[in-house]
Amino acid sequence: LKSRILALKDHLVELRRHFHMYPEIGYDLERTSSFVARYLKDLGLEVKEHVAKTGVVAVLRGAKPGKTILLRADMDALPLQDLKQVSYKSRIDGAMHACGHDGHTAMLLVAAKLLCDVKERLSGNVKFVFQPCEEKFPPGGALPMIEQGVLENPTVDAAFGIHLWTLLPAGTIGIRAGTIMAAADEFHVNITGRGGHGAQPHLCKDPIVISSHLIQMLQTLISRETDPLDSAVITVGKIESGTAFNIIPETAHLEGTVRTLSEQTQKSIQLGMRRIVEGVEKAFDVKCELDYRVGPPPVVNDLEMTKLAQSVAELVVGKENVIEVEPSMGGEDMSFFLKKVPGVFCFVGASNPEKGIDKPHHSPYFDIDEDALLIGTQMHVEIALKFLGG
Ligand SMILES: [Zn+2]
Ligand SMILES: [Zn+2]
Numbered sequence: 001l002k003s004r005i006l007a008l009k010d011h012l013v014e015l016r017r018h019f020h021m022y023p024e025i026g027y028d029l030e031r032t033s034s035f036v037a038r039y040l041k042d043l044g045l046e047v048k049e050h051v052a053k054t055g056v057v058a059v060l061r062g063a064k065p066g067k068t069i070l071l072r073a074d075m076d077a078l079p080l081q082d083l084k085q086v087s088y089k090s091r092i093d094g095a096m097h098a099c100g101h102d103g104h105t106a107m108l109l110v111a112a113k114l115l116c117d118v119k120e121r122l123s124g125n126v127k128f129v130f131q132p133c134e135e136k137f138p139p140g141g142a143l144p145m146i147e148q149g150v151l152e153n154p155t156v157d158a159a160f161g162i163h164l165w166t167l168l169p170a171g172t173i174g175i176r177a178g179t180i181m182a183a184a185d186e187f188h189v190n191i192t193g194r195g196g197h198g199a200q201p202h203l204c205k206d207p208i209v210i211s212s213h214l215i216q217m218l219q220t221l222i223s224r225e226t227d228p229l230d231s232a233v234i235t236v237g238k239i240e241s242g243t244a245f246n247i248i249p250e251t252a253h254l255e256g257t258v259r260t261l262s263e264q265t266q267k268s269i270q271l272g273m274r275r276i277v278e279g280v281e282k283a284f285d286v287k288c289e290l291d292y293r294v295g296p297p298p299v300v301n302d303l304e305m306t307k308l309a310q311s312v313a314e315l316v317v318g319k320e321n322v323i324e325v326e327p328s329m330g331g332e333d334m335s336f337f338l339k340k341v342p343g344v345f346c347f348v349g350a351s352n353p354e355k356g357i358d359k360p361h362h363s364p365y366f367d368i369d370e371d372a373l374l375i376g377t378q379m380h381v382e383i384a385l386k387f388l389g390g
Pocket of ligand 1: 362
């Protein structure tokens with residue numbers, strides 16, 4: 001298999017660079033999804049388009065009956081200007097594949113091609129799921145695809161997904177049983193005080209001073225109310241208030257994110273945040289509104305599926321290159337698939353400092369070591385073969 005994938009390397013890189021040059025965002029993946037659907041139809045697969053707007057699903061039926069495994073790739077890019085200088089840089093102004101989803105799409109297409117070649121050996125089915133809108137929740141792409149029946153006909157027994165990962169070097173695979181990525185919630189707070197002259201605070205209710213108290217208090221939900229051995233993050237990423245140095249503004253608006261590794265901690269931080277916001281409202285005699293938007297749950301890997309993926313990973317990159325990673329506080333809506341069926345999500349190392357490829361995800365200079373594409377493709381194929389006993 002390794003040599004067959006190696007023979008397809010140029011093709012794989014060409015596909016990835018095509019998606020890289022023409023990134024699309026959110027649900028607006030017309031060009032990408034029709035390319036994907038065309039490719040899958042040319043392989044002779046049953047293809048369903050427009051699942052959750054631009055999602056694409058294809059089914060490969062093996063020669064013998066058996067279970068069904070779902071392999072998932074996300075296809076969306078980010079609203080970001082590509083600043084790197086390479087021949088395949090984004091041709092679309094303000095859009096960029098800065099998370100590696102171009103690679104995910106390319107790897108799964110080539111995996112589909114390879115699995116089609118060996119369908120005589122398969123007992124059961126492979127369902128290829130190409131998802132839109134992973135980067136923006138709500139509603140994301142996974143949940144609406146599930147609601148539109150992607151786990152039925154044939155019924156899915158297990159799911160597998162990959163994220164190319166520049167926090168790990170190319171040639172390695174990161175995996176762990178249990179929680180591997182965090183729940184990712186979003187919150188907005190509106191404080192309505194009373195504006196006036198900067199020299200007369202006693203006649204005003206200053207929403208900027210109140211915001212600074214609120215931000216400090218929110219951090220105590222982590223430092224004083226969360227088990228130190230558990231992990232959680234509250235980040236206020238945006239504050240909007242004021243127009244000039246000598247004016248106390250009328251309002252302040254805060255936005256941020258909450259990351260947690262268990263649904264229990266997610267719940268307790270949400271409740272704590274509400275309690276603190278209500279307390280600040282009373283303490284400062286202002287109006288303080290919290291809009292808390294629950295995002296995707298933690299990504300939780302099934303134990304048996306993790307063992308299977310681990311053994312496949314050892315085959316692909318060697319035991320010494322399979323790393324038991326700590327959970328990432330990043331979020332991923334792959335979690336919705338893994339809540340419904342046992343499955344596993346893993347990180348395929350994609351950085352290579354020697355080639356100058358070492359930028360974090362979502363950086364305007366983000367790139368991947370394309371050698372990692374071979375590893376991801378092989379993972380998809382081998383997992384399907386092993387799960388279906390091919
Ligand atoms: Zn991302
Ligand atoms: Zn991503």
